[in-house]
Amino acid sequence: MSDTLAALSAAAPLAAGWTVHGLWQQRLIGRAERDALTGLPRRAAFEKSAARILRRRRRDVVAVLVIDLDGFKQVNDVHGHEAGDSAIRETGRRLAQWAEPLGTVARLGGDEFAAVIRCPDPDTVRGELTHLHQWLCSPITYDGLPLPLGASIGAYLHTPGPGPALELSGALRVADEVMYGVKQTGGGWSVTRSLTPSYRTVNGRRDGRRGTGLDAEGGPR
Missing domain, CATH: 1.20.5 (Single alpha-helices involved in coiled-coils or other helix-helix interfaces)
Structure with missing residues (x-):
């Protein structure tokens, strides 16, 4: 013993x-698995949680979003990188609070974010996008000064039905295209129901998108 x-x-x-x-x-x-600046999931962790949402067979509508801030470069240039970091942190906080009851959100890098949410119908999705855009366009205070920012949001809308599960990569691809189109017209939000890309693909991404090595006109970035 x-x-x-x-x-x-x-x-x-x-x-x-x-x-x-x-x-x-x-x-x-x-x-x-977390972004150091915002605390939001990084891409890999986001893909795992998004995949779980997409696998669930419910009657809900699924929206896959790509969000890009407007005016962020000017904030950095005029107020400095600390102000830019503050803007990114606050944007991440707003997105996390908005997405928490609906789905998942991540920072993809820079001033670009992504989200996957579930809503009971397309009208609810549109209402949520309107609310999100208004919130992201609300000034962010830094050192006592308001920092004006805007946002461009592209979304792919997937309605329930028979067939294979929705692939996140394809939905993000077209949501990114929609976001890009919105950005060219001054910001806002828009939705597509088509998974067919409209832009040429370079390195698996939209031609002109950061990370492809080409700008929108095909020149080096």
Whole structure:
């Protein structure tokens, strides 16, 4: 009996050490899956949560969004990068609060975000997009000064029905195109129900999009 107690006593610190190590690893993984500036999920974590939403067979309508801020470069140029970071953080907070009961949201990079939400019908989606756009266009206060920002939102609308599950990558692709079209006309939001891209694809992305290596006219970025 004494030998057993001695063995357990010796093993206890080791087990505690492994517990601490496991918690430390989980914390590191959690940090890696979150954007450091906004706390929102990064792309990989967002894709996992979005996939779970898309797999659920319900009667809800699904909207896949790409959001890009308007006027962000001017905020950086005029007020500095700390002001720009503050604008990104506040945008992330607003998006997280907006999306929490509806779905999931992520920061893709820079001033670009994505979201997947479920709503009971298309009219509700449109109402939510109107609300979101108005909120994102509300001035953000930095150092006592209002920072004017706008937003361009593109959305792919998927209605329930028979057939294979919606692929997130294709929906993001067309939502990005819609966002780009909205941005060219001064901002706002727009919706498409078509999964057919309108722009040429470069490196798996819309021609002219950041990350393709080409601008909208085909020249180097």
